[in-house]
Amino acid sequence: MGLFLSTTINKVDSKGRVSVPANFRAALKQEEFQGVILFPGNTDQHEFLEGCGMEFLERLSAGLETLPTFSEEQETINHFVFAAAAQLPYDQTGRIMLPREMMDATGITTQATFVGLGKTFQVWEPEAYKQHVAQLRQRSPGRRPSAPALADVPRPPPRGSS
Amino acid sequence: MGLFLSTTINKVDSKGRVSVPANFRAALKQEEFQGVILFPGNTDQHEFLEGCGMEFLERLSAGLETLPTFSEEQETINHFVFAAAAQLPYDQTGRIMLPREMMDATGITTQATFVGLGKTFQVWEPEAYKQHVAQLRQRSPGRRPSAPALADVPRPPPRGSS
DNA sequence: CGATCCACTATGGGATTTCATGGTATATCG
DNA sequence: CGATATACCATGAAATCCCATAGTGGATCG
Numbered sequence: 001m002g003l004f005l006s007t008t009i010n011k012v013d014s015k016g017r018v019s020v021p022a023n024f025r026a027a028l029k030q031e032e033f034q035g036v037i038l039f040p041g042n043t044d045q046h047e048f049l050e051g052c053g054m055e056f057l058e059r060l061s062a063g064l065e066t067l068p069t070f071s072e073e074q075e076t077i078n079h080f081v082f083a084a085a086a087q088l089p090y091d092q093t094g095r096i097m098l099p100r101e102m103m104d105a106t107g108i109t110t111q112a113t114f115v116g117l118g119k120t121f122q123v124w125e126p127e128a129y130k131q132h133v134a135q136l137r138q139r140s141p142g143r144r145p146s147a148p149a150l151a152d153v154p155r156p157p158p159r160g161s162s
Numbered sequence: 163m164g165l166f167l168s169t170t171i172n173k174v175d176s177k178g179r180v181s182v183p184a185n186f187r188a189a190l191k192q193e194e195f196q197g198v199i200l201f202p203g204n205t206d207q208h209e210f211l212e213g214c215g216m217e218f219l220e221r222l223s224a225g226l227e228t229l230p231t232f233s234e235e236q237e238t239i240n241h242f243v244f245a246a247a248a249q250l251p252y253d254q255t256g257r258i259m260l261p262r263e264m265m266d267a268t269g270i271t272t273q274a275t276f277v278g279l280g281k282t283f284q285v286w287e288p289e290a291y292k293q294h295v296a297q298l299r300q301r302s303p304g305r306r307p308s309a310p311a312l313a314d315v316p317r318p319p320p321r322g323s324s
Numbered sequence: 325c326g327a328t329c330c331a332c333t334a335t336g337g338g339a340t341t342t343c344a345t346g347g348t349a350t351a352t353c354g
Numbered sequence: 355c356g357a358t359a360t361a362c363c364a365t366g367a368a369a370t371c372c373c374a375t376a377g378t379g380g381a382t383c384g
Binding site: 015089091092093097 | 368369370371372
């Protein structure tokens with residue numbers, strides 16, 4: 001199973017469509033459901049979107065089943081993950097349609113930044129993401145994990161990923 | 163196998179008909195019974211409806227599935243679940259007819275909020291659901307669960323379900 | 325080694341289908 | 355019968371398909 005890697009800025013057209021980066025799609029190629037799941041996420045400062053494949057959620061659902069007792073945690077997860085999630089199939093060119101409420105919540109209008117995070121990814125309004133990265137840098141003084149170039153300038157896709 | 167995701171508000175017409183959201187129907191497409199099961203549920207504050215497919219109830223009956231909200235006294239509760247449940251087939255456009263007593267109990271009149279919760283869903287009077295979400299938010303202020311964090315949710319012994 | 329070609333990705337816009345919804349007619353049942 | 359449930363059809367809005375363009379990089383070939 002592939003991982004979500006690298007950062008890409010894609011355009012959002014007037015219909016709310018965005019191309020999911022090709023390497024993200026490749027990471028989900030083997031899954032039954034051809035598309036992605038998005039649901040809201042936030043930091044203290046910003047709203048963004050969490051993304052993953054369907055199987056990720058299915059595993060999550062399977063995990064919740066066995067939580068011994070009804071818990072606050074579970075209630076929260078149910079309502080803020082499943083209830084707030086959108087199941088977005090690709091169109092034939094690999095685009096999804098961002099639900100209006102997600103665009104509103106995150107401030108996404110004409111562009112969206114896809115951020116690969118391994119097993120999951122995120123979708124941000126580009127300017128908000130820049131600020132977020134700046135904050136991450138401030139808060140991790142000294143040694144940073146070696147994921148440098150990601151932060152800086154939004155660059156078109158990876159090199160040599162295929 | 164499909165999960166119920168996202169939240170939708172649909173209209174209830176003068177006959178008590180509501181469209182079941184298309185993606186909910188898709189999640190049940192493979193099931194034998196083309197329709198949904200509804201039965202009463204409640205919080206301290208509100209009455210709502212729990213919903214699922216027929217096969218879920220069958221597994222529940224067999225004890226293979228746990229209904230989180232009613233983990234105690236499961237057998238007794240199951241009695242009320244089955245007794246109070248309504249088996250509602252789709253009409254030809256994917257609508258069901260809400261039984262009048264369920265509309266009365268929940269306060270549903272002209273609109274109904276369908277809330278996807280993974281393996282089950284709920285149906286609420288929209289205003290009541292808004293209040294419910296507000297309460298959930300109070301309980302978990304600040305940041306909501308992030309995808310990577312959710313990945314660490316305790317997992318069950320892997321059953322060969324794909 | 326350099327120029328050309330090709331595959332793929334991202335993007336744009338129009339046409340077509342699906343979905344939610346409303347209404348009317350027919351069947352059912354006490 | 356009177357009331358209620360089911361089948362049938364119609365409509366507007368929205369989502370999806372389909373085609374067409376373009377830019378990029380890699381590969382091919384002379």
